[in-house]
Amino acid sequence: MPKMNLSHFEAAFLFSLFTSVVLGVVTKRTDRDRLHYGAYTFVCFLIALFGLGWLMYFGHG
C-alpha cells in the first residue's frame, strides 16, 4: 500500500470533499437540491477550515 503524506490543509480538504458528496447525496430529494447542498456543505467546511486556522494562528500570538 503506497503511503500518502498530506499537509493539514490537504487532508482536511479531502475530508471536506468526500463528506460533502455523501451529505449532498443522502440529504435532499432532488438532484438540484443535492448539488446545492453538497456545494453548500463543502463551502461551509472550507470556511470553518480557514476560520479555525486563522483563529489558531492568532491564538498562538
Place this chain on the structure above:
Amino acid sequence: MAKEKEQKQPMAPFGQWAPAVALGWLVPGGGHFLLKRHGRGALLAGAITSMFVCGLMMQGAMFQPQTGDLLTTVINTGGFLGDVCAGVLYLLSVWFGYDVQDMPGHVHDYGTKFLVAAGLLNLLAMVDAYEIASGRKD
C-alpha cells in the same frame, strides 16, 4: 398540520428494506445500486471508498473495542463500530493483515479519522437506502 407530519409512519416490512440495507453495509453504495439509483450509488461508492483508501494510505489505525473508563470505552468501541460500518472495505483490510498501531503524527491521526468517517458515511448511505426501499423517499 404539524402534528400530522410528526406522526410516525409504520415501519415497512423487513423483507422490503433488509436486502438494500445489508448490501449497502457490505458494499458502499450497493444498496442504491440494488434500488436502481445508479448515479447516487456511484457517487456514494466513489466518495466512501476513496475516503477509506486515503485512510489506509495515511496509515491510520483501526480501533479495537476496549473497556475501562467511560471515555476509553466510548472512543474505542465507537471507533470500532465506525470502522466496521465500512463493510467489505474493513473486512478486506483486516483479512489482508492491515494492522497499524496508533502512533504520533498528524497524517496518521487524519488517517484514523478518515477510516472511521468512511464507515459513518456508509451508515448514512444505509439509512438513505432504507428510506428509499421503504418508500419514504424517491
